[in-house]
Amino acid sequence: MLKKTITYTDFNGNEVSEDFFFNLSKLELSELEMSVDGGFAEYIKTLVPEDQDPNEPIKIDARTREIWNIVKLLVDTAYGVKSEDGKRFRKTEEDLQAFRESNAYSEFIMELAENPDKVEEFVNAVVPSNA
DSSP states (O other), rough: EEEEEEEETTSSSSEEEEEEEOOOHHHHHHHHHHHHHOOOHHHHHHHTTTTTTTOOOOSSSSSHHHHHHHHHHHHHHHHEEEEETTEEEEHHHHHHHHHHTEEEEEHHHHHHHHHHHHHHHHHHSSSSSTT
């Protein structure tokens, strides 16, 4: 599970720091893996160029759009609300929609989009250690 503190400006112009939680269960990982022929993990490997120069601007093409969509899918799938006692991790459409409607979502997605290393850190943090 990842507890991520995101600092953002709310719609009243206030700077806010808030904790958000992300986690993927073994079941969710299995469903993602089975969603693509050959497996989700292998599919992602085909999209990420090994020879990308970090100083070169990223080309906007079909591959880049697909990576963008996968990053959003992973964030959306992993987002949830942890219960006080830590026994449940609620993932409702209403909770996800509230997160998407906040500037915190925008800040987090852009942080991931601008730094591929952060995407790898995010994935490693939300995948269960026994998966």
